[in-house]
Amino acid sequence: MSEERIGFRWWAEAEPDRQAIVDGSGRTLTYGELGAEVNRLSHGLREVAGLRRGDTVACVMNNSTRMMALYLAAMQSGLYLVNVNYHLTAEEIGYIVGDCGASAVVCSQRAADEAAAAVGGRVALFVDGEHPSARPWEDLTEGRSAELPAERPAGSLMLYTSGTTGRPKGVKRPLPEADADAGARTYKWLFDEYGMDEACKAWLVSAPLYHSANLTPAAGTLHLGGLLVIMEGWTPELFLATVERYGVTGTHMVPTQFHRLLQLPEEVRKAAATGTLRYVLHGAAPCPRQVKERMFEWLGPVLYEYYGSTEVGTTIARPHEWLAHPGTVGRPASISALKILDPEGREVPPGTEGTVYMRQGSDVMEYHNDPEKTKNSSRDGFLTVGDLGYVDEDGFLYLTGRSSDLIIVGGVNVYPAEIEAALFSHPQVADAGVVGVPDEDLGEVPVAFVETRPGILEGAELRESIAAHCAERLAKVKRPARLHLMEGLPRDPNGKLYKARLSEARVRSAVSAD
Incomplete structure (x- = not known):
């Protein structure tokens, strides 16, 4: 493909009748349109x-x-x-x-x-x-x-x-x-870097476009003259039907979608026409090793994993690399750099756990209206989102933990502080703590532990009131999956909450309305 034919506007001028987008209802739009x-x-x-x-x-x-x-x-x-x-x-x-x-x-x-x-x-x-x-x-x-x-x-x-x-x-x-036009050419980098040169022939958007991980390859597909297929809702059955109908070659997914696909009856999965699907980009949440191994067994070597965030660069684990280094999230992309640092900011040797810091080229990034957060997240031009991990002798990154507060619900980042703020605004909530607990379908879900103050409501009615209060203030993905009413929450003399002591297993020995 010539350099001049990169950018959706070039395709609109050169091949206006070429099909550009098909949406969930089957409506199509040409490049000219x-x-x-x-x-x-x-x-x-x-x-x-x-x-x-x-x-x-x-x-x-x-x-x-x-x-x-x-x-x-x-x-x-x-x-x-x-x-x-x-x-x-x-x-x-x-x-x-x-x-x-x-x-x-x-x-x-x-x-x-x-x-x-x-x-x-x-x-x-x-x-x-x-x-x-x-x-x-x-x-x-x-x-x-x-x-x-x-x-x-x-x-x-x-x-x-x-x-x-x-x-x-x-x-x-x-x-x-x-x-x-120069901006459009930057999107070609994604497909070249990952070795996904044919992915944009028919790229399927199977998750919300407001997430950059879905929007970026979608834009790249249009800049490279491919067919962009947009799903407006997702079920495993609809996904497989869409792949077959349009001969989908590439898509981006999260582990929750893998899990739901693997729950389909074996005969359904065997009958699915997935042969055109050659590139499945995935990230946004940790993927359990056994889930990824089952997806490899079903679809073949088509899974391309990345690690990164809005703030920092990315790593890449191509299929052959992951199979040779199971569990890795890859090595830094060509424009990214990676360091594992100890609490004092010193780089640690391979095999030693530390905080993951990354940098994307000469990229300059700031948290809008929050210079303090920008300063506290960086060291010598490298940024962290608080994840823990180590690299092996070959430079492959393995994640061992995350910043203690982060909960990833079906690929969506959720922070307890925002949920706790909503809980505290309820008139009968005296104290609150939110932690993530494992969930077979979504990976993790938030669970709230709440100390209440005397008031009009008690027991089940109080819980329903607090749940309704959260529903008015929080998106569904952020709402507590379960709510435990407690006599008190474990805090140290300085008021710091011991979140490690908030577990549903201990609720039985506490006063709970469950």
Whole structure:
């Protein structure tokens, strides 16, 4: 493929009838149609929403062709795009929109009520559908030019990652000085680096696009002229049917999806037409070794694992590397560097556990509006998210633990501090602690231990009240899977909670409403 034919706009001009996207309902969009819509939207963001280079637009959308169009438009308009989980509550959405300083918000119909409540008329809101407090998507596109904008500065994602202080933190990098075409070429790196050169022939989005791990290869597929297949919901049966229908060659998944696929009857799995599926990229959560071994047995050597985060670089474990080093999450990518440091910041030798620090080239990153967190997470240009691990003599990384607070629920990072903050706001909650416990399906789930104060409610009624209180303030993935009412929680003289002592096995010896 020539260097000139990288970037969705080149495909739109050279092969406008080439199929670009097919969504969950079977609707298709050609590259010519996609290019025209992206250009109209780019003009609309400037002329209607008044956005200029360096401004921020927030996206609260479920998987759709229009979500991809908004992403591509922002990336050729010099904008920061903040993708917001559409499952969040109005309070959670409102915090992110305010913290990132969004000048406009675009949402899907399903998220319109929450987005409208979050914005409260303070920021321009556009909806892919109808809502009395929002302007329709068409206001951004109708009557706008379908021609390329005269200037196409590269934009950037501004990603929000869960914060240990109870609020998500924005990860912000300086806007590239390059134009959008140069920006498009950076996405080719993913497929080249992983050795997944044919993955984009038919790439399947089988998880939410608001997660960068799903959005990045999806964008790369369009920049390389491939077919992007978008699922709007996921079941193991639907996944297998979609792979067969479109001859899917590559996708990104999380271990929870592996687990659910492996729960299918053996005859169903044997009958599934998975022969076209040659590249399965996975990460976002630790994958149990036995689960990955079973997936290898079923699909063959097609699993490509990575480790990394919004803040730092990545490691890669290609199929042959993982099979030779079972349990590894790989070695650093070519533009990444890795160090294992002890508590004093000294690098430790191979085989010795320490804190994992990484760096991605000369990348400059900061936590938006939180310079203290930026400072505390870095050492000599290397960053950590608190994970523990070691490297072997060949440089392969093995993770041995995570920052004590982090809970990964089906691939989604959840921090207890945010759940605890919601619990403490209930009038009858005196103390609270949240820990992650193993779950066969989701990997982990949050469980809450709550000390209550006297009040109107008691027992089951009190528990129901606290659960309803959390449901109003937290996305479903963050809500406690179980809630134990306790006489008291174990804290040291300085008030630090002994989370290691919070276990469901000990609840039997405590006063619990279960």
